[in-house]
Amino acid sequence: MAIIFDDKKSINDLLKKPEIHPGSFASLYKRHNAGLTLVCHDMEQEKREQEELAKIYETRSERKKKLLFDNLDLIFRHKDEILETPRYANIDVHYAIKAGGCYIGPISTSKYYHFAGTLVNINLKLGTLLELWENEQFKISCKCGGTAVIHYFSGSPLSGASIAAATCPKCKEIIHNIRNRGFGNYTGLLLTKLYANTEKVAKSITAKWKLAESEYGKKVAERKAPIWYGMGAEFHGDGESCNLETMINELKLKEFDQQQ
Numbered sequence: 001m002a003i004i005f006d007d008k009k010s011i012n013d014l015l016k017k018p019e020i021h022p023g024s025f026a027s028l029y030k031r032h033n034a035g036l037t038l039v040c041h042d043m044e045q046e047k048r049e050q051e052e053l054a055k056i057y058e059t060r061s062e063r064k065k066k067l068l069f070d071n072l073d074l075i076f077r078h079k080d081e082i083l084e085t086p087r088y089a090n091i092d093v094h095y096a097i098k099a100g101g102c103y104i105g106p107i108s109t110s111k112y113y114h115f116a117g118t119l120v121n122i123n124l125k126l127g128t129l130l131e132l133w134e135n136e137q138f139k140i141s142c143k144c145g146g147t148a149v150i151h152y153f154s155g156s157p158l159s160g161a162s163i164a165a166a167t168c169p170k171c172k173e174i175i176h177n178i179r180n181r182g183f184g185n186y187t188g189l190l191l192t193k194l195y196a197n198t199e200k201v202a203k204s205i206t207a208k209w210k211l212a213e214s215e216y217g218k219k220v221a222e223r224k225a226p227i228w229y230g231m232g233a234e235f236h237g238d239g240e241s242c243n244l245e246t247m248i249n250e251l252k253l254k255e256f257d258q259q260q
Ligand SMILES: [Zn+2]
Pocket: 142, 143, 144, 145, 146, 147, 168, 169, 170, 171, 172, 173
């Protein structure tokens, strides 16, 4: 609820028209005396801390993006291994793609969902990104002979015009000003991949919960359940997570060992 103070009106106007002033002066006075405000110090502190965390998150994403593109050749050399290894394929790389357009705004590669007050964050995964880059729409020949991959695009859904930028894994050159490619094709391919990404997470959670139900049912039927037991005790995650930094280090060590 917001209280609107309008300096153009006298206090008599406000008193005569309570409908434009949602909180009465009497209640405002009572709240003030009780030390209560509509936006309290704790709420402001929480907002400040959220803003600070967002800044750190942004700096971290920029660093990770640089690391990813600096090591694009290494990543492409191990593409099949990454796709076949869930702890690599599921690494969050939401910062790798920047996209958007007129009327539709930015296309988010990081989605937040609230379930029963619990925040679930589903991000673009490395495996999904590598599959997106398999499409000709997201590839362009580089003058060095390598194939660059598009990581930025914008345009208009009405005219279909677009502009994009790509990075070459071989020479690390950034190719700007890529035009003459349909905006709808970029958007369609990216959104399809993002929806598949979300589906993968949702299906994994559903499967893990079904397993928990089944394990719970078995233990209860066998009368092996302790008194504190509940279905939630059988609910587990993948148990195998990895970050970009670890994966790159592991792949470099592997290549080093193979050269010896
Ligand atoms: Zn190149």
